[in-house]
Amino acid sequence: MAEILFWTAFSCIVYVYAGYPLLLMLWRKLFRRPVHKQYQELSVSLVIAMHNERKNVRAKIQNCFDLDYPADKLHVIVSLDAPSDGTDALLMEYAEQGVDVVYCPVRRGKAEALNCGLAIARGEIVMFADAEQRLEKSAVRELVANFADESVGAVSGALVLLDTQANEASDGVGLYWRYEKKLRAMESDIHSVPGATGAIYAIRRELFTPLPAGTILDDVLVPMRIVLGGKRAIFDPSARAYGFVTQTPDLEYEKKKRTLTGNYQLFAEMPELLVPWHNPIFVQLVSHKLGRLIVPYCLVILFVANLFLLNGLYRIALVLQVMWYLMACVGWWVTQRGEVSRA
Amino acid sequence: MKRTLLKVILLPYIFVLMNWAPVAGLYYFARGRSLGIWSPVPVRHT
Numbered sequence: 001m002a003e004i005l006f007w008t009a010f011s012c013i014v015y016v017y018a019g020y021p022l023l024l025m026l027w028r029k030l031f032r033r034p035v036h037k038q039y040q041e042l043s044v045s046l047v048i049a050m051h052n053e054r055k056n057v058r059a060k061i062q063n064c065f066d067l068d069y070p071a072d073k074l075h076v077i078v079s080l081d082a083p084s085d086g087t088d089a090l091l092m093e094y095a096e097q098g099v100d101v102v103y104c105p106v107r108r109g110k111a112e113a114l115n116c117g118l119a120i121a122r123g124e125i126v127m128f129a130d131a132e133q134r135l136e137k138s139a140v141r142e143l144v145a146n147f148a149d150e151s152v153g154a155v156s157g158a159l160v161l162l163d164t165q166a167n168e169a170s171d172g173v174g175l176y177w178r179y180e181k182k183l184r185a186m187e188s189d190i191h192s193v194p195g196a197t198g199a200i201y202a203i204r205r206e207l208f209t210p211l212p213a214g215t216i217l218d219d220v221l222v223p224m225r226i227v228l229g230g231k232r233a234i235f236d237p238s239a240r241a242y243g244f245v246t247q248t249p250d251l252e253y254e255k256k257k258r259t260l261t262g263n264y265q266l267f268a269e270m271p272e273l274l275v276p277w278h279n280p281i282f283v284q285l286v287s288h289k290l291g292r293l294i295v296p297y298c299l300v301i302l303f304v305a306n307l308f309l310l311n312g313l314y315r316i317a318l319v320l321q322v323m324w325y326l327m328a329c330v331g332w333w334v335t336q337r338g339e340v341s342r343a
Numbered sequence: 344m345k346r347t348l349l350k351v352i353l354l355p356y357i358f359v360l361m362n363w364a365p366v367a368g369l370y371y372f373a374r375g376r377s378l379g380i381w382s383p384v385p386v387r388h389t
Binding site: 173176249250252253256257258259260261263264265268292293295296297299324325327328329330331332334335 | 349352353354355356357358359360361362363364365366367368369371372
């Protein structure tokens with residue numbers, strides 16, 4: 001029994017992190033579906049939801065003005081969700097420069113703020129962005145070009161995480177994010193990605209339906225609705241936004257916790273995602289999103305099962321596991337001493 | 344050198360922490376606690 005549990009848990013972990021990417025590589029080789037990208041200038045409503053963004057608002061609006069896209073085709077909408085730090089006062093300076101501001105005096109959360117912004121959007125394409133990250137000049141043009149392909153309903157851009165020297169981050173979270181983008185690129189080539197990047201994505205406006213209040217992952221819910229509706233949600237790495245990598249593992253943990261809680265919420269509110277004949281990217285969603293939720297329990301099973309298997313190869317496996325978790329304890333101790341932020 | 348050593352030491356910790364996140368996420372979800380980027384103000388019934 002312990003042996004069966006050990007190998008089942010081990011197989012699950014290996015599949016999620018290595019088997020699934022290999023499957024995607026093979027799948028992409030056999031059934032690649034290229035997107036017919038063509039540069040065009042459709043009207044775009046760029047919706048940014050903000051709460052307290054005093055430190056980012058000016059740079060963000062300037063960033064929108066600097067985008068390489070005709071001003072008469074780009075409509076910037078900022079949906080303010082009851083800011084209390086003066087974001088609204090700073091934003092009013094831009095009201096005469098074509099920025100539409102939707103103001104909600106009662107805090108209702110990001111999903112409601114996006115709904116309010118979308119209510120006044122008139123562009124054929126709606127683009128979503130966050131206040132914190134900067135869009136590359138060509139970002140809108142690159143995203144919009146993908147909508148020349150009628151099968152495309154949503155396009156996600158790529159978030160490039162920079163380190164303190166403004167180079168693309170290559171360790172820890174940065175490395176993980178690169179791996180994530182490779183997965184998304186392969187999923188996109190086959191059919192669709194099971195989720196966009198909140199900092200930069202766009203959809204056809206007619207495909208938007210209001211988000212339920214309290215939605216945590218609008219950037220997963222919106223594209224998944226579009227995929228269930230029969231269109232593709234693709235990933236285009238040439239449309240880029242830039243942000244800074246989190247400085248400590250604990251901060252990244254908080255972000256991860258929020259994202260994964262959002263995944264539980266998504267599965268609870270859209271159970272049809274877990275029905276293979278309703279969801280055209282069932283395998284991708286289960287392997288990418290559900291798999292990540294299951295791995296921690298597999299790790300526990302792997303360790304506990306290993307305690308009952310102490311001969312030969314299993315003994316080595318147990319030693320390795322114990323060493324790994326002891327090193328994790330050392331890592332925790334190091335972060336508590338503040339060595340990470342000093343290095 | 345110190346940075347490289349730190350990266351190696353931190354790898355198992357980051358792995359464990361990132362795998363603890365789904366467990367904590369399930370707890371928060373089951374308790375109905377909101378974890379939105381910014382959350383709505385809780386409504387008080389008086």
